[in-house]
Amino acid sequence: MSSYLLRRVLAVIPVMVVVVTIVFFLIHLIPGDPVAVMLGPEATPSQIQAARAGLGLDRPLHEQLFTFYARILRGDLGHSYFLDRPVTRALAERAEPTIVLTLSALFVAVAIGVPSGIVAAAHRGSWWDRGLMFLSLLGVCIPGFWLSLNFIFLFAVRLGWLPAAGYASIWVDPRTALTYMVLPAVSLGFNQSALIARIARSCMLDVLQQDYIRTARAKGLSPGVVTYVHAFRNALVPVVAVIGITTAILIGGAVVTEIVFNIPGLGRLIISAILRRDYPVVQGVVLVTAAAYVIINLLVDLLYAFIDPRIRYD
């Protein structure tokens, strides 16, 4: 197991180098100039030129790339042109909202998706099954931003139950933080619950047709014990894989949710950074997000072995 873990961790390095290099070239090859954006619409070319030189943007691209690599090796992701602070600091400031949003949405997605899948499978062909699968179909089809805006209109503007947008830190004011997080977590989580529900249903149906389930039923065990004790754990491995993928998708999906609900997280940061052509920030966010993807995948692999002791990596 430990040699597997080491191999996986080492494999992260080339992945990150490739990701960082591609992102560096992509963002630099897109036309657009951070300085022109910062100096405003009436800036003259000479003003722009002077400021470009000040930021080192007039140097050849390969020189900028090597400087970037050298900085990363020192743990320095560079300095944001626009925010005027180290990228690591900008990322640290915005990590909490994104982590809280992702975990809350994941909780909602799992809390809706897994029970829906189990109930639908246990009552296959019934109105429960059809109703829950119809809801999950809606979850897949409804665009996240549309759902978010309608949630705001209904629960904040019309009913006044929850704030329309904003963010409060859970460490400072947990109660307020919860009220701010309900709508974004539900709108983001509901979309993703659909995939989990469908996979959970399908896996449960596979397991429920196995011989040992028939044996359990023949022994006279109650349907609840058969479903939740005997079938559920064996159906869990693919569900965990989907939850892992969902976590990664949620990090990406959080971009739209963060914009609509005005949450100052990494998603909002990268959108602003792309529009402003704030190259170091774009590179920093992509680097961190790529690392998060790789780590989540690794954790999911390790979780397989925990859930199903038959799985061995050595």
Added chain:
Amino acid sequence: MTGSVVFRKAFLVLAAAALAAGTAVPPALAQVKGGVLRVGNLGEPPALDAHWTTASITETLTNHIYEGLYSLDKDKKPIPMLAEGHTVSKDGLVYTFKLRQGVKFHNGKEMTSDDVVASLVRWGKQSIYGKALFAQVTDVKAVDKYTVDLRLKEKSAIVLISLAVPNNFGAIYPKEIAEKFEPAVKATEYIGTGPYKLAEWKPDQYIRMVRFDDYKSRNEKPNGYGGGKTAYADEIRWVPVPEVATRVAQVETGELDFADDLNLDAYDRIKKSTAARPIVAKPYYWLVAVFNKKEGLMTNQKLRQAWQAAIDIEPIMKTVAGGKSEFYRMDSSLAPVEITAWHTKLSGLPWNERNKDKAKRLLQEAGYKKEPIRFMTTQEYKWMYDFALLTKQQLEDVGFNIDLQVVDWATLVKRRNNPKEYDAFTTGIGAAYDPTHHVYLTAAWPGWNNDETMLSISAELARETDPKKRMALWERQTRLFYEKVPVIRYGDLFGMRAARNNVKGFDESNERLRFYNVWLEK
């Protein structure tokens, strides 16, 4: 501000209101200090260095923190702010500014002529308005603690107006800060003399400004961007809310007291609201298609004239304004109505001609053979995309071949500096307070107006100090504009903002937001 000044001001306002209304219950009684004014705006400023950028969001924010020697009154004419006043030498070459005494910076230091000189020197090297003025300046020096001399190479008409413009303005910083940051490097220490001081800046979360208790207000009444300023709200919290629908919702729910830059389609919804009211922001922008006059097809004046003759502006403006007449104005003057000193009413201008035959004839005379014209626009600002799209349709009706290139704003502002990359681009022209401040008439700004007659009139306008002669020159310049067509002037588009009903004292006649003299009704 001291208690006695507050009392005196309150008494004056009470007396004036009682006289005007003939009643014993003046509205000034409602003015209360306190509260946090939460303002939702589009995004984050690139800097809080007023000298460094022309970005309008920087202009709005920094005008609460800093002040210049002059400001603009309600008619957009220069009035003293940090200056007590000025005198001009007989030959017109030396401006002597007397500074107000006892004005303090947010760090407690008194503002003196050394601070003014250092700030103006920095501003003159970086700001577009500062550079234009300092092209005429030979020297700026402190005469004594409260007196500054500005020496000119030649007579100038733009000294006061340049010192008064609120955008990219001549904010007075403490000498130590003005000298610490090179002009091309944005300043990251924010000390001014304004009624609010910066307390906290958390990018993408909020900018917090708190009342500056030692602010020394002018004794006059509020007047445009200038005059007396009172910081009623304890704090102004500027919250960047990038999604416009969210800004609308937050002003409806009361999470924001004020929201700026709203979509015009929210107008009816806010008008129906019992808690908030819509505000029309004038003049906002006049829409413009800027031609590349350095290279390519649009160097041909006949082709530019054909474009001008072909377009039917009213339907374009109506569409861009969401069908609401409250949000656009048909006007050919290069200065908007609000800038009374320079608004013109000239007859016989070839503006909004809607003359397809003339356009076709001009195309023929231009020798145009349906070559694609690269017209650059962006969807980041919906109004730009909308007017570009409608323009394309109208132009193709008379025989143009328009290659509409839709890019993001960052790409557009980069590409417009390269004459090889486009033939025309969309943008908006904001309020210019003097004929010399119209950037599209200069040779340096993208599009590059290289017409020698127009450039010489601009130079003359910068030198001529007689107001009547200046106006005659400006009218001549306007006629030449419609003949040479460096850009196409469409109509005036207005913006929309919304305020909660408890926001009082907001001056709706100002184009840019100012929250001094604004209070929150309890």
